[in-house]
Structures are given as structure tokens and as C-alpha cells.
Amino acid sequence: MDKPLNKFEGIPASTVERLPQYLRVLRAMQAGGVTTTSSSALAEACGITSAGVRKDLSHLGSFGTRGVGYDVGALAWAITCALGLEAVHRLAIIGIGNLGHALANYSGYSKRGFEVAALLDVGHMVGTRTDSGMLIEHISHLERVFAREAVTMVILALPGPEAQAVAERAVAAGVHEILSFAPVVLQLPEGVVVRSVDVAGELQILAHHAATREGTS
């Protein structure tokens, strides 16, 4: 059987990267009772051009009415669907050090379509609970825990050397999407999507700008 047609499949990657930002702004508008908006209002809030906004949103269908603007609720829902957030994504956080702890205690997942379903670690924290009451389990039980909790997405907050092997196990257990804070490039099979956040790397990019500005390098 063919898989069902997905009308959001053709959205350019650069547009997808901006959708979370639009959604955040639209939800803030909704919370403030705003029902219609314009490409220029969205542009200013997101720091891009009006033409860019119109082009991005054209990939989602027709939501703008000339002279009236965009329906905030309809647009927010279209983006929610495009981002696949009508389904709840079940997350496992692997590596419960300082950063993993911070990520585990973050309270904004549920209103954004995510649920933390499992916490895994190797250290002395195994068997204890986080502030939010979740049990930290041993990484050696990864496959069993993932199956039990129907985990579909992973946040890796492990040191570099351990990340590759653990990512491979997560993929073997059926995970296709990984957000990695490990300072390494993960080598994984095609079809697995990895987004990387490298805090030290971001600081180094800022340092380059500082040096260029000061003319000191």
C-alpha cells in the first residue's frame, strides 16, 4: 500500500527552520487576543522581510486575504500540522548531567507537542528521580525502555566519545530523529535526521565576530 499523501512534504528546509518561530509569534498573538495579522507584523517579530514571510507561508496553502491579512488561528493550526505537532512525540533524554537535568526539568514540552517519556543515564543518578518526579533508568535498558514507552525521538546530552554508540542503539531501536548536544558529528544511516546544538561552537563563532570587529586577530 502506498503511504498516504503528505501535502507538507515539499516545504523547503529553510522554510521549515523558520516555522517554529512563526508559531511562537502566532501563539503569543492568540494569547493576546489578536485574530488577524499581516506579513509585515510577522516579519518584524521574526526579524526577516515581509516578502520572505509571504513566500514561506505560501508553502502552507492560502491563508492571507488581500487587505485583511492572515487569520492567526488558521495559520497557527496549519503550521502545527506542518510541523507534525498534532501528534504527541515521545522523547527520551539520554545523559542526565547538568545539561540533561536542565532539559528534563524544562516545562515547555507539553504545550509544544512533546512529552518526556524516558530518562537514561549511566552514572550514580540512575534509580533517582528528577524534580518533576521522573525515574532515571540505566542506559543498558535502552531497548526495553524505548519499547515500553513508545519513544520516537531522542535528545542526546552525552559527552562526545559515548554519543556515537548510543545514537546507533537508539536508531536500531526505531528512532529516526535525534537532537544532539554532543560535540561530535554523528555518523548514522540515511533517513535519520540529526539536529546538533554545540554551545561552545556557538561561542567560538561569536568570538570570531568579536575579533573581526576589534581587528585583534
Added chain:
Amino acid sequence: MDKPLNKFEGIPASTVERLPQYLRVLRAMQAGGVTTTSSSALAEACGITSAGVRKDLSHLGSFGTRGVGYDVGALAWAITCALGLEAVHRLAIIGIGNLGHALANYSGYSKRGFEVAALLDVGHMVGTRTDSGMLIEHISHLERVFAREAVTMVILALPGPEAQAVAERAVAAGVHEILSFAPVVLQLPEGVVVRSVDVAGELQILAHHAATREGTS
């Protein structure tokens, strides 16, 4: 007087974004006793093409010798200079919640050219010390603390609504580079460089890929 010539000023932004990754790989090679490397070895470790590596590194000067490869030490030093890491950058972390705490306790700053010089918060943590012994000071003293500690760079780990006003104060106090974890687009004067990390946004981009793969949206 003209400011001194900065030979790294013309490096394309896309190359700058990859420099931290090259540097990490080169330092791992140095630690392992490797003295020369090739564009294909760097390409594999960084997940890009050999041609891309050669092009990136050509912006730094001539380091490759045909048939021999790149001198690991010389190349690491050139990248260190291009990233402005021969100077030490003095960081202030603003917002010492879960994430700010994790960032404050991260131990990798010094070997990457950064020093945490100040921690600021508004809550009940003010006046206490982190695991690493640093005092958390009140955000109302921002200007005084920044001057005393010669802060040059800021990590914002504040909730969205507070981030804009605090960022403006940091800029007024002389900061030009900000790494923001706040889920908002900061509106700051030209010349200020902001890098943003949005964990929930990254997850939403992964959710789009999951939905597209499954054909469920």
C-alpha cells in the same frame, strides 16, 4: 588611526560556522599524536565533502602540501586565530535557572578560550554559589559587575519576556556578542551579533521530519 588590518575579516559566514568543528577534530588528532592529515580525513570527521574542506581552509592561508596533507598543529593554530581564541573572552551568564546552572557548571570553557566571569539572576539563588564556587549576583548590578569583570560576551538563559530588556542593558554596557537561549527574536542595534539556540524549535523541526517520513500530517 586606522584599525589594524584583520586578515580573517573576509572569511565567508558559512566557513566561520564550520571552523569550530574543524578545530575540535584537529585537537582530537593532536591529542592522539597525529601530526598531518588530509582533506578527506577532515571531510569524513566533519560530515562534508573534501572539496568543501579544501575551499574552507583556503580562506585561512596555505596549509596543505600536495601529497603530504595538512600540518595539524599549524592548521589548528590558524583556526584558533581566525576564531579570535588567542584572546580570552570573559563571559557573563544571565539567568541561573536549570539551563543557566548547567551552562555555569560546564567545564569546557577554558580550554576553548572562554572564562565565566559573572553570573547574574533575579531569583532566590542570588547570593549563593554554584558547584564551581562562583557567586550569583543580582541582575540590578549588571553595569557594575560587567565593568568590574571586564565582561565582553553574554549568554542569555532567561525566559522570553525578560530577555529583550536585559539584552539592551548588556549592549549599553559595551557587549557586542550575545548567545541567547531565550525563545524570542532580540531586536538590537546594528553591529551586535546574536546567535540563538532554541531547543523547542529544534525539536519542532525534527517533528516535521517525523511527520513527513510517516506521512501522518
